[in-house]
Amino acid sequence: MSQFRLEPGTIVFTxxxxxxxxxxxxxxxxxxxxxxxxxxxxxxxxxPECPFIAAYLRRHPEYEASVDWPAA
Numbered sequence: 001m002s003q004f005r006l007e008p009g010t011i012v013f014t015x016x017x018x019x020x021x022x023x024x025x026x027x028x029x030x031x032x033x034x035x036x037x038x039x040x041x042x043x044x045x046x047x048p049e050c051p052f053i054a055a056y057l058r059r060h061p062e063y064e065a066s067v068d069w070p071a072a
Contacts, residue, residue: 035053
């Protein structure tokens with residue numbers, strides 16, 4: 001499950017959860033790719049407050065044009 005909040009033109013990812021029995025199976029990465037591809041297709045800016053989504057984005061620079069990194 002990926003939790004988020006919508007703001008005008010922006011989707012802020014706040015938390016991502018994979019149940020413990022499914023960890024290590026690549027489901028979190030598949031979920032991240034799906035939600036990020038959906039956001040890009042809808043023209044939304046992506047703000048990764050969720051550490052998992054942020055880590056995924058650092059490993060996949062193809063999303064960089066759509067990301068607004070939160071202030072540290």
